[in-house]
Amino acid sequence: MTNYFQNDLVSVLPDITKIEFKKIDKSYFKVILINFFLVFGLFLVGLVLLHQLVFSEQFNQYIIYVYLTFMLLFLLIFIFEKLSFTKRKYALREKDISYKQGLVIKKLTTVPFSRIQHVETDEKPFSRIFGLASLSVYTAGDSSDDLVIKGIKKETALQIKEFISTKINE
Numbered sequence: 552m553t554n555y556f557q558n559d560l561v562s563v564l565p566d567i568t569k570i571e572f573k574k575i576d577k578s579y580f581k582v583i584l585i586n587f588f589l590v591f592g593l594f595l596v597g598l599v600l601l602h603q604l605v606f607s608e609q610f611n612q613y614i615i616y617v618y619l620t621f622m623l624l625f626l627l628i629f630i631f632e633k634l635s636f637t638k639r640k641y642a643l644r645e646k647d648i649s650y651k652q653g654l655v656i657k658k659l660t661t662v663p664f665s666r667i668q669h670v671e672t673d674e675k676p677f678s679r680i681f682g683l684a685s686l687s688v689y690t691a692g693d694s695s696d697d698l699v700i701k702g703i704k705k706e707t708a709l710q711i712k713e714f715i716s717t718k719i720n721e
Contacts, residue, residue, distance in 0.1 A: 567659065570649060572640035578681040579702025580636050585677050587632060591625050641700045643711055646718075648688060650700050662698050664718040666690040672708045684708040688715070 598621060602614055635654035642649045649661040671687045678684060684705040688698040703711075 567649070567661065570642045570644070572642045572649070572651065575636070575639040575641070575700075575702040576681075576683060576704055579678070579683055580633075581681060582675075582677045582683065582702065583632055583636065587629065591628075595621065639702070641703070643714065648698065648711070648715065650698055660698050662688050662690060664715060667715060667719050670712045670715045672705070672712050674705065678702070686711055 598617070602611070602617075606614065631654065635652070638654055638657070639652045640650070646665075647661050647663045649659065651657065651659040668689050668691050670689070672684045673687070674684045678701075682705050683702055685699055685701040686703060686708045690697045700708075
């Protein structure tokens with residue numbers, strides 16, 4: 552009986568850093584800013600209401616420090632969002648799709664087409680204003696999306712979805 556099983560050692564690994572990644576559309580930063588200002592605006596309104604209705608007179612002598620801390624936090628998160636936006640990139644190759652992100656904690660996700668169950672595109676309200684969409688890739692064995700690329704042009708997202716759907720149906 553002849554044994555045909557082979558399990559050779561891999562001596563040369565592919566270099567994923569040599570992939571040419573595409574940047575997320577610059578308009579998506581406007582969407583991030585709109586959401587950012589909405590959230591911080593609500594927090595600021597809440598802080599003002601607390602200041603006017605809840606805080607005691609003894610605490611009010613320190614209120615300037617509370618507002619300064621709030622504004623400093625606002626500024627730091629804004630700077631972080633601006634710097635981390637440039638790190639969001641994706642690559643579509645012949646057999647897989649990759650997405651990388653992260654300023655402090657870097658994350659690179661690659662999903663081979665052979666593992667993909669289905670692909671979805673969606674448009675959130677603010678993204679729709681700028682003609683942007685998100686692409687979600689789902690693989691077998693998990694109930695959540697395994698790869699989400701937010702902030703690409705709607706036409707591009709639909710083209711990628713069609714390309715992947717064609718590949719997984721081959």
